[in-house]
Amino acid sequence: MKLATLAFLPALLGACSYQHYQSVFGNAGTDDHQFLTLFAIFMAVCTVMYVAVIAFLIVGILRRRRAGEANVVETGRHHRAHPLMRAGLIGWGAVVSIGLMALAITSFFTDRSMAQSAAHPRLSITVTGNQWWWDAVYNSADASQTLHTANELHIPVGVPTRIILRSNDVIHSFWLPSLAGKQDLIPGRETDISIVPKKTGIYRGQCAEYCGAQHANMAFVVNVDNYPDFINWWRQQLQPAPAPATPLAQAGFDYIAQHQCSMCHNIAGTPVGGQVGPDLTHFASRRTLAAGTLPMSVGNLHDWIADPQSVKPGTKMPKIPMEETDLRAVVAYLETLK
Amino acid sequence: MIERAWGDGNYDREADEERLAKERRTISRDGPKLTGAKLEARLARTWARPPGFLGWLATVDHKEIGRRYIVTALVFLALGGVLALLMRLQLALPESGLISAARFNELFTMHGSTMMFLFAVPVMEGVAVYIIPLMLGTRATGFPRLNSFSYYMYLFGGLLLWVAFALNIGPDIGWFAYVPLSGPEFSPGKRADIWAQMITFTEVSALAAAVVLVCTILKTRAPGMTLARMPLFAWAMLVTSVMIILAMPSIALCSSMLISDRLVGTQFYNSFEHGDALLWQHLFWFFGHPEVYIIFLPATGFVSVITETFCRRPVFAYPVVVLALISTGILAFGLWVHHMFATGLPRVGYSFYTAASMSVAIPTGLQIFCWLATMWDGRPRFQVPMLYVVGFIVTFVIGGLTGVMVAAVPLDLQLHDTYFVVAHFHYVLIGGAVFPLLGILTYWFPKITGRMMSETLGKIGFWMIFLGFQLTFFPMHWSGLLGMPRRVYTYPAGLGLELPNLLSSIGAFVVAMAVLLFVLNGLWSYFRGAPAPPNPWGASTLEWATPSPPPDYNFAHIPVVESRTPLWDTKDKLPVVTGLRVDDKELLLTTVVAAAPDLREPVPEPSLWPFIAACATGILFVASIFSPWAIVFGAIPTAIAMAAWFWPSQVKRHPEPVIG
């Protein structure tokens, strides 16, 4: 519930000062690039059509009509029509039809081109939507190479990635505007979306299908890395969770293992193995928590665990009454999960 | 009461037939011997609306029912508008905590549902129910009691939704209530059931009104008003009513299936039990897409009416406009999948819907040419109704063009479910339907109330709403492109969404003030406006051949029509037919295409049974939210009410039929 007062400044500076990390102008993926090209074509054609309509309107309003010549009831000629109008109607109909056909054909070609970019994915991720967070599994034939994470993805630049989309509850929609269009996650069905990133950077996506109370706070982050950086990240994520290094962290781990936390969350390499909520193995390596609701920080983590319902009312994570010392210990432990 | 016992008993049929023949010879009929003030006094007595509160409930006068529809719809417009203001207050600033997520979700659900189901369709029906018989040169609609029933069902549906909202059990599932979110597992309680049952009320109401309008337009037109001479507004309402009849059953079915899933455990939408969440989307949008044309086509009728009168000539290329209306109505049924482009259906199939969605722009584009050609070829006068037509053209075409954009799948996959689409549909709905509506209310206000609206206040109001609208909704194209999805109660700072949202919020208040000004203008003018002559605008259609406001019997003599613009082509005397009854209510039925006089149809007397039947049906619908047995038990009083509605008040035979 923060008043983002400073947001006014960049807003006044205009859109170009943004990195467009959550906008169609991000132009960071081939699909978004195709979108921008097609959008520009449509804008051009539609603007021409609109100008034609307004021009006709203005001419109709401003036209000087000589007194006895108008085809109106006052002159008794209201059943006549100017011959130009008939030709105009046919011409107009032709122009509109041809224009729309051209736009439709351009759209089909773009669609086909997008299908072609999606034809040979080299990386496969399964994203499952839940109310109100994203589960992600990097698929691999080898079970030991299957990466399980939540709410934040890393993908390598230039590599076609296929994201398989499923839902555990209601309909969600995976939307990463800077890179591609969206695709719905529908329970009982499997859909997919193809992303071919072109520019490295950090991008934000959001659920785009109303999915209940906290739909507005169901975001995710996608890091597009250079290939070596991606490999490093991937190898790091495949590691089990590091053992707690300090006594405080150890106390935190013990608390988690012995209380409700372990019923929902999973920390690989430990007995904490719940499958209901987000995987926490490398939790601290993420930039946000609660699916983009808050930036990752000690203070925010503290507030979140102390009372998730006040941060994100309706979230499935319950408020668990904890002593302050326990809470600090848990936070300290989680901070080590990089 | 039954005068005699069952069967023939002591009934002497021959004697009764003789009595009837004798009485038939002395019936008073209108004509050269009974005309002018004497005729008007007799007609006024026959067609008088019953007095008192019960009389008010029992009326079947189409003008009264039309007025009720319009006033009720405007109240819902105001309520829905207040919800919009609350939403805009919350969204004016990023990460605002003014309104909670849960409450906001209720607000957008109520806003959409109110505007779509309780304002847009009913107001169009209300205007049509009021003006169509007058425009067609007749005294009543067909099935006046059904008309009355349809209003009460609408009112009760609206009350159900809003009372529930006031009691904090209003729906929060979005106006199109996708499953599984609206299903039994993810929407516990009764909120979703209330939404679904409101649908049942409003769709029963709309279907009844549609049947009334189709029958009225096809069968009760004045002699000589062939289909080719019928006003364009009547064509628009004919096509709209047929669309309602074909589209509304789909939403009735899917909302009933939703209630059934929630109440008695059916599995229509449950993918774990061989059901499918997409079944809802197909059934809903099969209705939902035609729905927006059901709202738009009457507005095109309004534009035709206003353009003709204020450009002083009939709309250019009448046959083209008629064909455009019909083809829009047909095409509208083939587009619905464009709401589902992101659901992963086969892309090949999507191409068909892209083509269809774009091609529906062609007939609309032709209509726009015809209106512009009428302006060009005529002498436009820019009084308030014509200003709204200009506002319509400027605004609606933008919405139509953004519609062409989202018809393209690659574009839609970015723009779907974002504020870009919110901008698009407000441009087409407000620009395309509300602007013409405000114009037509100004235009027909003198006919309905007998007074003129203030031209000055009207002009100020027009500019306020036109400019306020652009300020509110144009920035939404931008916020959608900048990554703001729909139905979010807040948005993060730093994405560039602050400025467009703030502008939208400011604009919303300008629009609200403009609507308030329009209402105040209406109220002030109702009491103090300049008295209106029968034809203040110098228009051409038959409704202007009656006093303002029209008497209960509409026309003293039923006119004969010889052209598309009867009042412009009549030299000095209006041709009329004679021989219709004066002391009992009857309607002249004519043939469907050529409008040749065919039958004299008795018109039902005012009756409380439609109101009672609506109450019984209403109780059945509301109770069935809580238990399926309500359908069985509630059916009994409903059946009794319906039987009583049909049962004549006397079983004595009359010389000519009377429905009482």
Add this chain to the structure above:
Amino acid sequence: MMLEPRFTEDLAELPTHKFGPSSLTWWGIIGYMIVEGGFFAMAFAAYFFLMGHEQGWPPEGRIPPNFLWGTLFTIVILLSEIPNTMIKKAANAYDTATVRRLMPVIIAFGAALLIIRGFEFNSLNCRWTDNAYASIIWALLILHTIHILTDWGDTVVLWALMMTPLGYESRRLVDTDENALYWRYVWLLWIPIYLMIYWIPRL
């Protein structure tokens, strides 16, 4: 009125009733037939949509509904067209006496059909909560039952009215003719439903 009237034809001799499309209520009935037809058409669409997802129909290898009661229902409802047509012809011939005699016959048919329908529900071999297949066939059967019930109710009320002196009123005979028309619609609509519930699952 501002304009003076110029009197043209006199319509006093126009009839006050006609059978068929000249009658206003005929159009009302057709309108509601299309409304209900639309309702059923969307239900059929839902049926085929759900069926399209499945390898087997009924899914999970369940047994389809028993033939007996549904087929008996179909035979009886087709037979009911005989008195129905006779009533329609009598109404068109202004023969109130025949109408009065025959309407109890069709009312009896209707009652028999409602009883058979009860047995049909029992022989569907599934419960509406089982899965979407069960839900849609129960829905189809319930919708048609409501159709029969309401038309049967209409017919009873109409018969009561025909038994009074108003039975000789031409407009009541038009009502009778239109009611018979509607009954035809009720059994015509049954045929695809019968096929969808009893035959298609066996294909």
